[in-house]
Amino acid sequence: MPEAEKPNQYCFQLGQLSVDNAEEGKKKRTFSGVAYSGEPITDHWYWDRIIFDLDSMQLKGRIPALLEHRSSQRAGAINTHSINHQTGLTVSGDLMSNEFGAQVAQDSDDGFPWQMSVRIEPTAIEEIQAGASVSVNGKVHQGPITVFRGGRIREVSFCALGADDNTNAVAASHTPKNFNQPEDTDVTELEQAQAKLKQAETDRDAAQAELKKFKADKREEDIKALETSLNKQFSAEEKTSYTNMDDGSFAFMSQQLKQFSAG
Template identity: 50%
Template sequence: MPDPNEERLKYLFNAAAIEVPKAEEGQKRKFKGTAYAGGRVDGHWYWGRSGVVFDLDGIEIDKPAALLEEHFSSSRIGVVQTVDTNGKIDVAGDFLTNAKAQEIVQDSDDGFPFQMSMMIDPGSIEEVSQGKTVTVNGQVFEGPITIFRQNRIREFTICSTGADRNTSIKAFSGKANPNPTKEDTDVTELEQTKEALKKAETERDNAQAELKQFKAQKRAEDIAALEAELKTQFSADDKTAYTNMDDSVFAFTAKQLRQFSAGIQQQQPAGQQQQAPLANPAFAHLFTHQASAQSGTQSSGNQEHQLSAGAKAFAAQQKGK
């Protein structure tokens, strides 16, 4: 049975230098860097000189994502706010204000050459044999080469070029550890690595839990703002449905609801009440409860809120695409 710690080390990859530009007065310190340039990554301690290519088609990256200090300490030092996966992986974000983050910022100002690193979790791995070619990220690669497909980025980190040679050289330099001169040295290093990995996984899980809580709080605030703007009250089931929507679906749905809410209130001259043309006929029923209220007809108490029903139907339609 493979060692799970060794398995985890297989998916750690060093990246390019990270930039820490000077901040304007009163603003947070920011960072930016290229986590992956879109080409062949070679010289990795496990995957060898034949190299690995990460397929960016459909890659999953949390937004926002945690920026940690080293893979083996996992101190929270920043938040990745934007990610561009058009042919490469460019990231940018803000540093936190804790002591560790400020220490790294100061070291960078003093000229220390930090680098960015990442852990990638492939859904499948394709081996391309000698003499064959494969097109990935708009580039043609000749075998032998390994292709990571259906990828997910699980973490970004800042690491030093002078990484701890006893415990993390495999992860950061892409080279195998030198041959030990004593048996007890090998055992000690393995125990140190196991302990460090266990601590890193715990702190990473804590950071991801905090990010999840932050996203939930932000969505709750957005739903409350939408209620206030539309002058309506969603039920508990409605709020659950909105909370579980994908970010892009919720943003689009909220935009449509605002447009349709404004459109339904527009009236023809001479007191005629007529709904303004809607951009999408599929939403024609969303505000029927408003029209009924204006004509003096009250909706049944147990009838599902038409606004929410339409939004949830739209979300289900988008999810099935």
């Protein structure tokens, strides 16, 4: 792969942006959107199938908003963001009053569906092989899949769908929330398996407790029967000792006491 293409392997076209309508008295136009929903990205030209860990994702300070990932075409900046498993990474910011910010605003007013693309650089990359699984963003995903941990968002860009000069950077589809992939059901299946295991453990504990009570009641009856057979009353200490004996020891002790009593 040519060296010039390598930086673009960290660019991902992910979601749609909305540019707020112009308001009288409001100098700056604003924009917002879901930069990343937390779902796997499929068919990426470099990574194939990849997911970003939201819990370790990093956004520091005001993030630049560019046109087509070109640093010379500065269109605005991200002011606020939020990250959670339900909505993913959402951002909002201001457009600049320069030609690039004005272009984004004007095209949006004319109905153009701007797409959001992000440049994310991970601090760690995990390669999950086929047959293995990994938990990311509250779900279990089956391999093969690549996981970006500690991903730092360097910039976001306004991109035209399919019109990026580097077509490889936009050759990825973002799996929507309701896409029927096996990993979408894995958490449900895992939760069901965990619930069944917990129920089995509860049933086992209940059965063991019931068996323990049965043995205790049986030993109490056997001690009373032994008292009747020997025509004596055992002390509390003797009863405790007999109760704590295993079945074999108690049977042997009972036999010995009966023999001594008969002799």
